[in-house]
Amino acid sequence: MLNLNTLLVEHGYVVLFAYVLVSQLGVPLPSGPLMMAAGALAATGRMRIDATVGIVAVASACADSIWYQLGRARGARVVRALCRISLEPEACVRRTHGAFGRYGERFLLVAKFVPGLGLMAAPVAGQTQIRYRRFLAFDAAGALVWACTYASLGLLLGEWIDRSARLLRAAAQFGLAAIFVAVAAVVAARLMRRRRFRRRTAIARITPRELKLRLDRGEPVYIVDLRHAADFRVEHDSLPGAIHSTPDDLLERRDLLPRDREIVLFCDCPGEASAAHVATLLQSSGFSRARPLEGGLDAWKLAGYPIARLAESPAA
Numbered sequence: 001m002l003n004l005n006t007l008l009v010e011h012g013y014v015v016l017f018a019y020v021l022v023s024q025l026g027v028p029l030p031s032g033p034l035m036m037a038a039g040a041l042a043a044t045g046r047m048r049i050d051a052t053v054g055i056v057a058v059a060s061a062c063a064d065s066i067w068y069q070l071g072r073a074r075g076a077r078v079v080r081a082l083c084r085i086s087l088e089p090e091a092c093v094r095r096t097h098g099a100f101g102r103y104g105e106r107f108l109l110v111a112k113f114v115p116g117l118g119l120m121a122a123p124v125a126g127q128t129q130i131r132y133r134r135f136l137a138f139d140a141a142g143a144l145v146w147a148c149t150y151a152s153l154g155l156l157l158g159e160w161i162d163r164s165a166r167l168l169r170a171a172a173q174f175g176l177a178a179i180f181v182a183v184a185a186v187v188a189a190r191l192m193r194r195r196r197f198r199r200r201t202a203i204a205r206i207t208p209r210e211l212k213l214r215l216d217r218g219e220p221v222y223i224v225d226l227r228h229a230a231d232f233r234v235e236h237d238s239l240p241g242a243i244h245s246t247p248d249d250l251l252e253r254r255d256l257l258p259r260d261r262e263i264v265l266f267c268d269c270p271g272e273a274s275a276a277h278v279a280t281l282l283q284s285s286g287f288s289r290a291r292p293l294e295g296g297l298d299a300w301k302l303a304g305y306p307i308a309r310l311a312e313s314p315a316a
Contacts, residue, residue: 012038012047017059024063026082026119031056032150039154049151056147060112061140064122068135071123078123079268096120100128108138112146203276203283205294206264208303214262215240222258224250226267226275227297237307239266239293239300247278254285266293266300 016038023029035056042049070078079096096117099107111121125135214221223242238244247267250257257263263282265275275292282290293300301307 012041013051013055016052017055020056020059021063024060024119025066035147035150036154036157039151039156040158041154042151043155043158049155052151053144053147056151057140057143060143060146061136064139064143065132065136067119067122068126068132068139071126072129073126079120079127082119082123096124100124105130105134105138108135109142109145112142113149203280204291205272205276206262206291207294208300208305211239211264211293211300212303212305220258220261222261222263224263224265225297226250226265226278228268237301237309238297239264240306240308242308247274250278251281254282254287257282257287259287259289261289263287263290264293265290266296268296272296 016034019029019034020031023031035052038047038052039049041047042052067078067082099111099114099117099121105125108121108125112118122135122139125139211221211223221241223239225238225242225244226247227244228246245253263279265279266272267274269275272292272294275296279290279292295302297307
């Protein structure tokens with residue numbers, strides 16, 4: 001029988017550090033149950049609550065520092081890769097950039113509590129060129145708040161369990177199994193959300209070749225670059241004739257969009273998630289010729305088609 005006490009008491013801090021580090025590096029493992037288990041053991045004197053909180057915060061800061069440096073060096077490519085790892089298309093680049101745009105570094109204080117965005121926060125912070133010392137200060141503070149919250153809940157739970165010998169034995173025997181079940185449930189829930197999102201954004205795309213043929217024939221095409229402005233600090237390239245807009249601005253000003261031509265949208269999300277979502281909303285508003293570009297800018301470049309330069313801070 002799996003014994004949580006044996007695992008955490010004999011190898012507790014090492015297991016806790018390794019688990020949190022791996023989960024914060026992108027493996028879809030929920031850290032909350034293990035932190036609560038450590039807090040529950042602290043209530044019975046088998047672990048120390050201060051050591052538990054400190055180890056979780058250090059492991060989280062180590063993983064986040066790696067993602068910060070990767071985001072600073074590789075920009076949007078790293079963020080797109082994390083979108084795929086997280087299994088959360090809804091929580092891709094746009095939402096994370098939006099949170100930083102509204103709250104700045106303060107978002108790091110609560111990022112780990114926001115499903116799907118906690119993993120994106122560190123590389124996006126690096127991508128937006130926040131200074132590392134400032135990033136680390138806010139990120140470490142957020143990690144401490146995150147660790148304290150779950151460990152304290154476990155501490156309260158442990159004090160309640162400790163009053164009953166039967167509950168204590170059950171927690172020891174089945175605690176680790178419960179964590180495995182929680183991991184499976186989280187992964188299954190994210191996969192279901194991914195499937196529902198794909199159904200919602202199942203919209204016909206225009207290929208780079210089709211778009212190039214239309215441009216070569218001189219057909220009027222309205223091309224919208226939906227990438228976040230922070231991406232242009234790393235990469236200034238865009239499609240010829242494209243205008244830049246955020247998804248929210250474009251939807252707010254949809255009445256100004258042309259109805260007599262093709263509207264082509266592209267973003268930097270896996271599967272053109274944001275572009276497909278915006279195109280779906282535009283089609284429901286009567287813009288039947290709005291379509292996302294299959295593969296986005298990367299596919300356009302891969303085909304060897306010409307590119308243009310956008311300003312570093314393009315106006316919507």
